Amino acid sequence: MEIVVISSVNEAQAECFTHRTAIVIDVLRATSTMITALQSGASGVYPVETVLEARTLQQEGDLLAGERFCRKIPGFDLGNSPEDFTPEVVKDRRILLTTTNGTRAIHKALRADNVLAGAIINASACARMALELKRDIVLLCAGSHDDFALEDGLCAGLFIDRLQALSGIAVETDDFGAAMLGLYKNASTRILEPLHRSSTGKRLLKMGYGRDIERCGQIDSSIIVPRMQGDMIVQG
């Protein structure tokens, strides 16, 4: 099995995904939030690219959620903090979510045979499902704006580690994947440190979202694997 890692949404070309299973990674915070929303009983997450699209598609009972530059979008029900997505708020509701990079990354990956949402909090469960789907795997790091994001690279390394352990074979990866695996191994016992040091982590800390970083850094705290089915992300 082959694993390719794409360093940011900007580097993603449609042909990278053909016949593969894509795992989209946006640790801080879009994919962590999708996992939390489904864990809290949301009926599904509809990833949309623009604020206008979210407003246009909203039907009765739907919640609008999302951020721009880490801030909740004015007039929306929810931001992009996993803490907002409690069962009281989201149970049985459909969520229209738009974020700076995470939802864009999901759209970029749509040519893949399967699209899963991965994060540090669901790494083992998501890796297991990806292996069951028996395709080569592309890990798409959403990144921050147009750049590589440390936390997404770290998570890609964690995925390669888990995919190797669960498959019991040495999976083949490219040079960038090997680098991310090294990065993860260097930090595996203190994973919160790079999360705090990353550009997004520093921005979130400054804005008072330190608890989100802690929460998004709990390895394997969830077994929920969000999966694209039609236009919606549902529990896989």
Next chain:
Amino acid sequence: MEIVVISSVNEAQAECFTHRTAIVIDVLRATSTMITALQSGASGVYPVETVLEARTLQQEGDLLAGERFCRKIPGFDLGNSPEDFTPEVVKDRRILLTTTNGTRAIHKALRADNVLAGAIINASACARMALELKRDIVLLCAGSHDDFALEDGLCAGLFIDRLQALSGIAVETDDFGAAMLGLYKNASTRILEPLHRSSTGKRLLKMGYGRDIERCGQIDSSIIVPRMQGDMIVQG
């Protein structure tokens, strides 16, 4: 002091270099070879982008050197293996060198205030000179064709480690630099392992250049720092 890391020559934009010191890194093998050539007494290395340019610029006494896809260019005096660049062959000679990525990367960096050639073998000496030049630093990983190369990223991490140690302050780096530092720290006691595992390393091994990998992986085995002056790379 700020350190920016560029993942491959393809990602390098001219404005990244303005007012900075650029360290161009092509561990396997262009910058390792430049260091070896100057150490063996070559009067200078003239980096050229094409085979035609090399032939056109050749004057009496000049040596033509270079590779395409790791192979010596037909009719050239030397390939791109440091082993070829012995004092017997290169002393007091000017060398016209063209390689797939390394010489391209040098040309891309020319807008910088200073352009140095870095590799694993001259890391501390090159980091020291860069600090003395008192500019922000951009580490340009040449990469392999259009992609990131593991050995160049590893070397960028080594440079950040050395720059931090020598300056005695925590240097600021971007997310990609932080990732490369983590990669280096994970491999610092067994640096030949990732060199052998990298795409270029595997190709070189297959072609019988295993000794080049060993040689290019000897941390700080040289104190030579190649530096661009006018059109030529000379001992800095």
